[in-house]
Amino acid sequence: MNNRTNGMTSGISRVALGCVAALLAACGQASTVETTNTASAPGITATEVKIGSTQPLTGPAAPGYSEIAPASNAYFQYVNAHGGIFGRRITYDFQDDGYNPTRTASVTRQLVLQDTVFAMFSALGTPTHLAVADYLNSEKVPDLFVSSGCNCWNNPSKYPYTFGWQPDYTIEGKILGQYIQQNLAGKKVGYFYQNDEFGLDGVKGLDLQIPSASVVSRQNYVPTNTNVGPQLAALQGAGAEVIVSYTIPAFTALALLTAAKLNYHPTWVVSNVGSDVPTLTGLLTKFSQGKVGGQLLTSLVTDAYLPLITDTSNPWISLFKGIHDQYISSFPWDGNVLYGMAQAYTLVQVLKAAGRNPTRAGVVKTLETTKLTGGPGLAPYGYGSGNHLGSLGVQVTTVGADGSLATVGPIYTSTDSGPITQYAGTPATPPANGIPS
Amino acid sequence: MSLSALRWPPFVSPTLGRHLAMALGAAVFLLLVSSQIGAYDDYNLAAIALFAIATAGLTVLTGVNGQLSLGHGALMAIGAYTTSLLLRGRELPLMLVLLASVTTAALIGAVFGVAAARLRGPYLAGATLALALGLPQIPTRYKGVFGGEEGLTVSLPAPPNWLGVDFPRERWLAWIAIAAALATMVLLANVLQSSVGRRFKAVRDHEAAAALCGIDVAQTQVQAFVLSSGCAGLAGSLFAYWSGVTAPGGFSIPLSLQLLSAVVIGGLGTLAGAVWGSIVLVLLPTFTGGMASNLNLPSSVGNNLPLAIYGAVLVLAMLVFPYGIHGGLGRLLGLVRARWGQTSTNHKGVVDWDDPAPGG
Structure with a gap:
């Protein structure tokens, strides 16, 4: 009885071993030269x-x-x-x-x-x-x-x-802040930002670079209220010569138009989120009913993480x-x-x-x-x-009088808490057929 | 018949037995249905159940008591924010959360109901509209407490272990919502058949006549508002679990208007109509949304198609079924009965002046 059981067990283990070997072979094959498409996950079929x-x-x-x-x-x-x-x-x-x-x-x-x-x-x-x-x-x-x-x-x-x-907006804020420190040093800075994670994260990055003494006014908006007059008047009143704007496109356009109406012409530094030139030109023309357009964007400072x-x-x-x-x-x-x-x-x-x-x-x-x-x-x-x-990083850009963009300085990379470093890598070129291999 | 049988308090009547039996039948049926369908269908079923609670409460207020509310979305928001704030960073038993949400919404509803009882017609509509407009601004203003535009997140309640590890959370939520909806329906059906319900109707039909009968008009209106707010609070609490996020965007004016139109499409003043209305409210957008993408319409047309069809259904329902889907079905049933040579019988033995469609 005992012997028979042992015999059976060893028989079973032999079969099992064979199976395992076959499976391993199959696995080995699968990981190297998998040639057929299977429905390997939800949402994936052979085709x-x-x-x-x-x-x-x-x-x-x-x-x-x-x-x-x-x-x-x-x-x-x-x-x-x-x-x-x-x-x-x-x-x-x-x-x-x-x-x-x-x-x-x-x-x-x-x-x-x-x-x-x-x-x-x-x-x-x-x-x-x-x-x-x-x-x-x-x-x-x-x-x-x-x-x-x-x-x-x-x-x-x-x-x-x-x-x-x-x-992320904090990294972007740090690199924009560094630009202001290096190129617009000594000027009075004002913030204009959306009162949510977007604007607050951006301000966090800016504050890591710009000394708080230089920031003369901090104004925010909520996207449901399109009247930004009070905020812009406050920035003007505080004598801000540079406005850093963490705004979505519609509010960048509103802020630019409102400032122009107040005859207030600071240097604008706008987050990538709200600085797309064709979008802004369209919005400026629409909001001003054709009175002004892209000319308000001349010499606006922003940044890019993709080619221009x-x-x-x-x-x-x-x-x-x-x-x-x-x-x-x-x-x-x-x-x-x-x-x-x-x-x-x-x-x-x-x-x-x-x-x-x-x-x-x-x-x-x-x-x-x-x-x-x-x-x-x-x-x-x-x-x-x-x-x-x-x-991990951005490159600062400026808008020319004709709406064209030009890069300023190198690409910088950073993390939320780490230092800002210059990126030395060479830009990649796409494969000939335009599809990653 | 014993003396005690003659002196039954209004809530414990033979009517209760009938309503409980109906609810039990519906519960068994819905439980079977819910077990056979996929998780997304269960998710939609939960939505139908929770909106049925809100529309049932609204139909009692507007259809039975005659007070027009354009602000029920805001009352749902109160329930939803109560739930989200209670569950912020802690776990609490579901029953406790639901009860707390109902209570909060009912209390705020009571305060607002006192004001509403002084207003009539368009002024009441205006005041409730102001509630729907104003309330969603509070979370944006007090971001620290209410989470601003991003809102507060709530996770779906976990099914109990005895249902197995693979039991879909959506199905468990559907069961909770169905249970809550049936409990609400039984409660409201009993209230409507009680003296309270008769007072609601008397005030709706003629305030002066009701007052001459000894009914305190203002008190009755406040009662209806509290009852209706409590329902909205319960629906809002379930909505918070259902959507997983409580944000001002979820409780905008369109929600309040959709609730009201659902009540009208379903059949104003009837609880069955409230259920029909919530079915239309939940399922129509999913059908029309799929239609828009299947027809390859331009996005500007496709995106507005669900709302346009919803409006078309409302207009059509008003033309074909002036008493809503429930009234229309009743009328059809009456026609069928007449065709088969039967006269419709009114088992209640009295003329039900509340029933718009004969035979329904």
């Missing part, structure tokens, strides 16, 4: 990878920002037309949330539960996305490249599946401009379109790096362990196991 997003296609944040998702989609269509990702088509399911956190919450659940997207991508807005970050992480859905520079996305212990993309849209000699610009002309020529060629395409390029980079049959956890691991290089960004990405920060 399709489905990506979701929530965007302000209507509502107060729509002007300008509503172009981002169609621009990303144009790049995905371009990739699909050139073979897709491992033969899979990218389907981009972007839904309108009207910049309303409550709608973001229900639309995000629709994308995850009903439309079963593989990952969220480029979901726009700080207040909107904060409403769903907990949910996406509890569902273990990759939450890639949130379209917001809030440093809240860089929190791997709380949000292991969430990744930022653009430099007016730099037609840049290979990234010619690539993305070409895709723009082919797929979404009805949209203006501006910073929002460039932003959407550059983000889409980064997503394709990650999906390719994650292998033929990626899993949700696999994509996160890829971002944390593989250094993403060769993208359109000016500064390198900060992604790592302890860091979910995207681009």
Whole structure:
């Protein structure tokens, strides 16, 4: 009896060993020369990878920002037309949330539960996305490249599946602050900022560089109140010669017009968020009913983390401009379109790096362990196991009289608490076919 | 019949038995449905249930008591903010949170109800509209307490362990919302059949006549407002769990107007109408949203399509079913009965002057 049992057991173990060996062989094969597409994760089939997003296609944040998702989609269509990702088509399911956190919450659940997207991508807005970050992480859905520079996305212990993309507002604030210290030293500085994470994070960075004695006035606004007269009058009254403006495009335009009406002409330093020249020119013309336009933007100081849209000699610009002309020529060629395409390029980079049959956890691991290089960004990405920060730096730019942009000085990188360092890397050029390999 | 049977207090009547049986039947049915559908459908079911609570409360106020409220979204916000503030950084039993939210909304509703009882028609509409406009500004003004535009986040209640680890949180929320909705319906149905409900209707139909009958008009109006606010508070609390975030943007004017139009589409003054209305309110946007993307419409058209269709449904409902979906169904049922040679019977044995559609 005992012997028989032993015999049986050893027989079973032999079979089991054989199975394990076969499995190992299969695994070994899979990791090296995987050749067939499988439905490796929710939202992934043999022929399709489905990506979701929530965007302000209507509502107060729509002007300008509503172009981002169609621009990303144009790049995905371009990739699909050139073979897709491992033969899979990218389907981009972007839904309108009207910049309303409550709608973001229900639309995000629709994308995850009903439309079963593989990952969220480029979901726009700080207040909107904060409403769903907990949910996406509890569902273990990759939450890639949130379209917001809030440093809240860089929190791997709380949000292991969430990744930022653009430099955070504090880093940007530090580099703008350093510029003011170096180039506008001794001048009286005033702040004008949106009273939420966006503006407050920016001010945090500025305060790390600009001595508090130089800051003569701090004014804020809420996006629901378009009367910025009192704030601008206060800045003028305090004698601010430089205004640092952490504003969304509509409020940059309102502030510029209000100052012009007060015959107040300080040097404007505006966050990248609210400084896209084509968008501002359109808004200035519209708000002033054609009385003024882009001339108010002359010598405005801002910064960039992507190549300049007016730099037609840049290979990234010619690539993305070409895709723009082919797929979404009805949209203006501006910073929002460039932003959407550059983000889409980064997503394709990650999906390719994650292998033929990626899993949700696999994509996160890829971002944390593989250094993403060769993208359109000016500064390198900060992604790592302890860091979910995207681009680490910016380059200061100024607006010329004809609306063209010019860079000033080198690219600087930093972190929220670390020092500012000059970035010495050489800019990457896109692959010949415009698709990351 | 014993003496005690003759002296039943108004809340414990044979009516209660009937309503409880109906609620139990509905509970069993909804439980079965909810177990068969996917997590997203459960999520929508929870929304229908919670909006049914708010619309039922509103239909009692507007349909039964005749006070027009354009500010019920704000009362929901009170419930939602109470829930979010209670759950800020701590865990509390669900029942406690729901009760606290109902109480807070009812208390604020009482204060507002006193003012509302002095106002009539458009002035009342204006005052409630002011509530809906003004209240969402408070969280923006006092950012430290209420979280500003970003709002406060709330996580979905975790299902108890005996349901298994894989039990969807959305389904558990749907069950909670259904239970709350059925409890609310039983309560309201009983109130409407009690002397309180009759006073509500008497005040709606003729204030002077009601006063001559010895009814305290103002007190009755405040009672209706408190009851309705409590319902809105409960709905708001569930809404906070449901949406996961309590932010001013979730309680804007359109919400208040949608609640009112849902009541009208469903059938003003009837609890069944409130349920129909909330079904339309929740499901119509999901259908029309899908339609807009399937038809490949330009975004400027597609984005406004759900609202346009919602408006069209409202107009259509008013033309075809002047008494809402509930009244329309009742009328259809009456036609069918007449066709089959049966006369509609009124089992209550009295003329129900509250019932707009004969046979419904």
